[in-house]
Amino acid sequence: MSTKLFRQFIVFCLYLTFSITCYSQALPHQAKAMSQGNITCSSSTCHGSVTPWNNTNVLQNEYTTWKTYDKHSQAYKVLFNKQSQQIAKNLGLGQPAHESALCLNCHSHNPDPQLRAERFSHTDGVGCEGCHGPAEKWISSHTVKGVSHADNVANGLYPTTNPAALAKLCNSCHVGDESRFVTHRIMGAGHPRMSIEINTFTKIEPPHYKVDSDYLARKGAEQPVKLWAVGQATTAKSLVDLLADAKRNHDGIFPELVAFDCHACHHPMSNKRWTPRNGMPPGVIRLNDSSLLMLSAIVKVIDPMSLSQYNRLYEQLNRATFQKSTKLESTEDLQETAKKFAKYIEQLIVKLQTSSYDEAKIRDIFLALVQGQQYYDYASAEQAYMALTSVANIVVTNGSSSIRPNIKASIEQLRKELSNEDKFQYQNFNKEYGKLVQILQLNNGVK
Ligand code: HEC
Ligand code: HEC
Ligand code: HEC
Ligand code: HEC
Known part of the structure; x- marks a missing residue:
């Protein structure tokens, strides 16, 4: 060397x-x-x-x-x-x-x-x-010159x-x-x-x-x-730690309910909205996977080598929430999968901390968040929105001036879609999201 x-x-x-x-x-x-x-x-x-x-x-x-x-x-x-x-x-x-x-x-x-x-x-x-x-131990020393x-x-x-x-x-x-x-x-x-x-x-x-x-x-x-990315990984870790910790299950047959999407249970029956995703069948409770969804965009760009490992863990975790009693292919139950996931995220956090986030990477994360993505529940739509405001600023500032107002208007409309949690319609949110992708595709500077 x-x-x-x-x-x-x-x-x-x-x-x-x-x-x-x-x-x-x-x-x-x-x-x-x-x-x-x-x-x-x-x-x-x-x-x-x-x-x-x-x-x-x-x-x-x-x-x-x-x-x-x-x-x-x-x-x-x-x-x-x-x-x-x-x-x-x-x-x-x-x-x-x-x-x-x-x-x-x-x-x-x-x-x-x-x-x-x-x-x-x-x-x-x-x-x-x-x-x-x-x-x-620092009160008296922290004002001393040279400390x-x-x-x-x-x-x-x-x-x-x-x-x-x-x-x-x-x-x-x-x-x-x-x-x-x-x-x-x-x-x-x-x-x-x-x-x-x-x-x-x-x-x-x-x-x-x-x-x-x-x-x-x-x-x-x-x-x-970086703060956004490390924050998402930390919140994802909080979720898997919660699922791995039997002591935090206060409500009987399920792991602690706050680990799940609130509106998986709290929504009117007339509002039919099941769609096939993550291999989850109808009639099961979905995790609040909002931070995991953000993390997938982050892993794609910052640590692509581990993407297949991430996808495998994500799928196993989802399956383990409803197949706890039946035998999984890997014969792992929810707590074990959650513990494995936690280890993966711990290592990822170190990588996210030491990575650089140059303009090209930020643009790629932005694209990973919007292209081909759909957000079905309020919690993940909310995270997607906050992600856009964290990441988009930079993309908007550096994008061609002709698209800036359109991106801003689109993000503002997304905010309106989120203004009432009980009235949230994922179709409207995703439609607006689709528009954002179109704006980006029209703009050569960004795509
Ligand atoms: C909710 C958490 C939180 C609370 C409560 C809080 N701070 Fe902070 N503080 C921060 C964060 C975050 C930063 C920015 C990161 C940094 O500089 O360490 C910061 C930075 C600072 C700085 C550094 C400024 C610099 O230029 O280096 C000082 C001084 C400070 N806080 C003093 C205080 C005092 C005094 C209080 C109580 C009146 C307080 N903080 C309460 C979170 C907090
Ligand atoms: C010791 C616990 C604690 C810590 C640590 C803490 N918070 Fe808070 N935070 C609270 C509580 C409790 C409230 C609600 C206070 C209220 O509504 O009067 C709050 C409120 C807030 C709000 C206002 C939210 C709103 O709806 O207006 C923001 C923003 C916030 N915290 C950010 C942070 C950030 C950023 C950090 C880390 C630097 C942090 N907090 C650390 C306990 C904490
Ligand atoms: C794990 C930490 C935590 C515990 C435990 C907790 N809270 Fe909170 N609480 C928060 C935070 C953080 C917020 C702010 C949420 C936000 O605005 O995003 C909050 C918000 C609130 C609010 C709304 C405040 C406002 O400004 O509108 C009330 C009321 C409240 N808590 C009462 C309680 C009571 C009563 C308990 C005990 C039974 C309790 N909390 C236990 C963290 C906690
Ligand atoms: C597995 C299904 C399930 C999930 C997931 C779930 N809940 Fe509940 N929730 C219930 C049930 C069951 C009740 C009790 C309803 C009753 O007493 O009529 C309840 C009651 C409540 C109530 C009290 C309502 C009342 O009538 O007083 C609130 C508030 C609440 N949940 C909020 C939440 C939030 C916030 C989340 C997400 C963090 C969540 N729930 C996730 C099933 C769920």
Whole structure:
């Protein structure tokens, strides 16, 4: 190996190690350090300024932004509203929602009592440490000159700049994991359905940081498509982890119902809409495979070598949901297939993290999302829409100016088709989707 190649190899290994270490870093609610409380971050000379500062590398008004605009600051408060009271009553919790760990674990940063410093209060909702990690070991050092982001991470700051670590963090509340989870029972009691797309959701959040030249120098560029791709893989992993985990089956004969398409059960019988797909016969419950569908477009472009493995696992997983009692060709049951799938996705995440997403690849992902694809259920149509807005921006900006307005109009129409979940008609959605493909095919610059 030449010296240059060897050097590149070492850099790659270091990056890989950093990525993997970041992904495996304990989530803020599982970390074994003391949480200090928002109050330690919020003074006006720290992160509580009313207006951004100009002469420092962070804005210093993060607390004000969070408190005023960010829904996470309201997360604890909503546990007092009528909807929460009803949920607690319907579930027979025997205590109010705002006192129940079941709710507090996601609606606030809720560490063990022995891990709370004197001024910590969980009533702040999802506060700074709920995302950035307990501050015990980095609070005093993180403002010292010369201390880098990597130093802070080594001291326990959660690595929110790492796409896989970020996706794991957001998903741990917005999809749920083994330690906090919204079951079908909790939804039946009145909790909203949950869905997330990491790139879109990080953009919806009122930003309390600014990606300027100084940020880029310290943390590197954000890559929306990478974040989207890694986010989809992480959500897909949450699904297969759920299917593999017998402890999360609360409702008897099925695996936990939230793993399935809600409208597979919740739709009027007069609305006949079965179509042959994924080898699924009529009258069976379909998985909520929205993230898996997105993942298939991603695998096609970023890791084509593993596409046949992906397709095999996808088919096995679907079959295993309804053929549990009969013998599968491979004699594997749902949990085993889900575990295998989880291993595959773990390796894929490492590849997605280390891949580059140049213009050609982004265009190919966009085409994989639209060409020959049909979305039959609300959850996958919703993901397809969010994918388009994450990926299309780049394609639209670089496409010929004549098609830009048409693509934008088409995406806006798709958004309208999604405005009411109960009235969603997949035929209309797919018709509009077909138009998008036509626009692209007419445009030589994109196709
Ligand atoms: C796994 C994490 C998790 C658990 C457990 C959880 N929630 Fe939530 N909850 C969320 C998230 C995330 C949202 C926001 C969903 C969205 O808007 O996409 C939410 C939204 C809500 C809303 C709607 C808020 C609004 O602004 O309209 C209510 C009410 C609510 N939860 C009450 C509860 C109650 C009561 C419990 C306990 C029985 C509970 N939640 C348990 C994560 C959780
Ligand atoms: C819902 C999760 C979440 C919460 C809650 C949250 N942050 Fe952040 N924060 C992020 C993300 C994501 C980023 C961007 C990635 C990065 O720079 O690490 C970020 C970035 C930052 C930065 C880095 C800015 C830079 O230029 O490097 C600071 C400082 C910060 N947050 C402070 C705070 C403070 C103070 C609070 C509490 C008032 C808070 N955050 C609450 C998720 C969160
Ligand atoms: C500790 C749990 C937790 C974590 C971690 C978390 N969230 Fe949330 N998030 C919530 C809850 C609970 C709500 C609902 C709050 C409410 O409605 O008042 C919410 C609301 C939101 C909303 C507003 C949704 C809406 O319908 O308006 C966005 C956007 C969001 N979160 C994005 C993120 C992102 C991005 C991350 C990761 C950087 C993240 N969240 C991490 C618990 C969490
Ligand atoms: C396997 C079929 C099935 C799936 C899949 C399913 N549900 Fe249900 N759901 C039911 C049944 C059965 C009930 C109980 C109906 C009753 O009590 O009349 C129910 C009840 C509910 C209720 C309470 C309705 C009421 O009348 O009070 C809500 C809300 C709900 N489900 C939401 C969801 C959401 C959200 C999803 C997807 C994440 C989902 N369900 C997936 C079968 C399903």
